[in-house]
Each structure stands twice: as structure tokens, then as C-alpha cells.
Amino acid sequence: EPEVTQTPSHQVTQMGQEVILRCVPISNHLYFYWYRQILGQKVEFLVSFYNNEISEKSEIFDDQFSVERPDGSNFTLKIRSTKLEDSAMYFCASSPSPGNNAGEAFFGQGTRLTVV
Amino acid sequence: KQEVTQIPAALSVPEGENLVLNCSFTDSAIYNLQWFRQDPGKGLTSLLLIQSSQREQTSGRLNASLDKSSGRSTLYIAASQPGDSATYLCAVRRSGGYNKLIFGAGTRLAVHP
Numbered sequence: 168e169p170e171v172t173q174t175p176s177h178q179v180t181q182m183g184q185e186v187i188l189r190c191v192p193i194s195n196h197l198y199f200y201w202y203r204q205i206l207g208q209k210v211e212f213l214v215s216f217y218n219n220e221i222s223e224k225s226e227i228f229d230d231q232f233s234v235e236r237p238d239g240s241n242f243t244l245k246i247r248s249t250k251l252e253d254s255a256m257y258f259c260a261s262s263p264s265p266g267n268n269a270g271e272a273f274f275g276q277g278t279r280l281t282v283v
Numbered sequence: 284k285q286e287v288t289q290i291p292a293a294l295s296v297p298e299g300e301n302l303v304l305n306c307s308f309t310d311s312a313i314y315n316l317q318w319f320r321q322d323p324g325k326g327l328t329s330l331l332l333i334q335s336s337q338r339e340q341t342s343g344r345l346n347a348s349l350d351k352s353s354g355r356s357t358l359y360i361a362a363s364q365p366g367d368s369a370t371y372l373c374a375v376r377r378s379g380g381y382n383k384l385i386f387g388a389g390t391r392l393a394v395h396p
Contacts, residue, residue: 256324258326260327260384270314272317
């Protein structure tokens with residue numbers, strides 16, 4: 168069964184460093200998302216991406232963050248100058264084009280980011 | 284602003300019980316509602332998707348209902364098993380396209396033998 172794949176599963180970085188979280192969405196999906204979950208808190212939306220551009224972003228997604236789809240399969244989240252409060256589980260998700268299960272979101276297993 | 288609330292926050296039951304998990308949302312203008320399962324430290328597994336025009340969806344021992352006008356959904360788990368122990372998340376997508384999901388805080392379920 169197709170799945171969303173995220174790498175790495177766990178990343179530890181020093182405060183101030185840049186990290187890139189990688190995702191391979193399901194191959195025929197057209198809509199891509201990043202969410203995060205701080206330990207013990209709700210899953211919260213960061214950004215959505217469609218047709219090679221950001222379609223929506225949250226207040227969290229400031230200039231520190233950027234997304235890119237560098238080729239036909241990868242979708243990346245870059246976090247510049249990481250802060251302690253960026254420590255969280257980051258989830259990538261994708262959704263297919265309209266159809267019988269229109270709008271169903273499929274999530275990856277997440278990348279646990281720890282900023283020290 | 285859409286807000287999603289899940290009740291109860293936690294539930295501990297003996298194996299074999301039938302369970303009802305509740306989800307409520309403040310804005311009825313939704314595109315769909317999705318139930319997920321999350322195991323500790325893991326990703327989100329989609330359980331059921333209900334489109335705004337549907338009333339319920341079933342998958343095995345799981346049944347989810349949607350009452351859009353009252354802003355409520357319930358997830359019914361029949362004959363619970365220890366393997367059902369996990370956190371169950373409800374999320375709604377605003378109408379108008381493939382917008383973001385807004386999540387509830389989840390119900391943490393423990394089923395003991």
C-alpha cells in the first residue's frame with residue numbers, strides 16, 4: 168500500500184543550525200502539507216503546497232521556514248536558525264486529486280526534531 | 284475560527300466493551316471530517332473519512348457518524364481489544380477545497396485485558 172515516507176525519523180540539532188526535513192508523498196497525490204506536534208499538544212498546521220506554490224500557511228510559518236519540491240518526488244521543509252521551541256514531531260501529509268476519497272489526508276510517520 | 288473539541292480526554296475500559304468517542308466542531312462549513320489513530324511517538328493512521336454530504340462511514344469494528352448541522356461526530360468502536368489502545372484524533376477540513384486540517388486534542392484510549 169502506498170505511503171508517505173519521511174526522513175530522518177529523528178534529528179538532533181544545535182540551536183541556531185539549519186535543518187531540512189524530507190518527505191516523499193504518495194506518487195499520484197497533488198496536495199502536500201506540513202504539520203507539527205509539540206509534545207503533549209495538538210497537531211497544528213504549518214503549510215500547504217499545491218501546483219508548486221504555497222497555497223496556505225499558518226502564523227507559525229514565518230521567514231524561518233521554507234518548503235520546496237525540488238523534483239517530482241520529494242517535498243522538503245527547511246528550518247533556518249533553529250530555536251529550542253522548534254522541538255516537535257513534524258509530519259508530512261499528502262492528499263489525492265478529487266475523487267471518491269476526495270480530501271483524504273495521508274500522513275507520514277514523522278520526524279522528531281530535538282533542538283539542544 | 285474553527286475549533287475542534289474531543290471528549291473524553293482519556294478513557295480506560297476492559298476488553299470487549301463498546302465505546303463512543305465524541306468530537307465537536309464550532310463551524311459547520313466543513314469539507315470533510317477524518318478520524319485518525321496515533322500510537323505513542325508515531326505517525327497518524329487514517330481510520331475513516333466522512334465527506335460533508337455523508338452521515339456515516341464504517342470500517343470493520345469502527346463506525347463514524349457525522350451531524351454537520353450540530354457540529355458533531357462520533358467514533359464507535361465495537362468489542363474493544365487491547366490492540367485498540369492508542370490516541371484517537373478527530374480533524375475537520377474547511378469547505379472550499381483542500382484546506383488545512385484542524386485537529387482536536389484527541390482521546391487517549393486504554394483497553395485492558
